[in-house]
Amino acid sequence: MMYGYGGWGVWSWAVMGIMMLLFWGSVALLVFVLLRRTRTGWDGWGGHYPPGPGHDDPERILSQRFARGEIDETEYKARLEALRHRP
Template sequence: MMYGYGTWGVWGWVAMGIVMLLFWGGVAALIVVLVRGARGGWGGGGYYPPAGPSPDDPERILGQRFARGEIDEAEYKARLEALRRRP
């Protein structure tokens, strides 16, 4: 007896439901990827670096060296002036 399930029976309907979920899940994932890519959400073309000095900022490194006592105040001021004069 077929009970109205067609030639594949219940497992055909289960397989069709799984394929339908995978299809619509893929469509939704594609939409999310396209929207985030257009807004630059994943570091794509719209990536902006964080505000403030970078960890490799020369003045910051110079200040850290002065704070650690590696250079004295005269050398700190001379190097800071030289950094600020550069083009």
């Protein structure tokens, strides 16, 4: 009589071990994807969400430079016109 091994013997232990690795690996992958998705703004399909309030658009940066006095009114208007009429 064989006690404790069942019909498959050692192979049943190997198959169970591989299945456990696959199960826990998929759980870890799921946790990783969910954490990455909530932290970086990843949409899950390879793209990204639109820029949030931390990103400035070019017109806002230009307006800030004009307000600080880094550029004069002529340069501001010329650059603003160039930004709005991009090809």
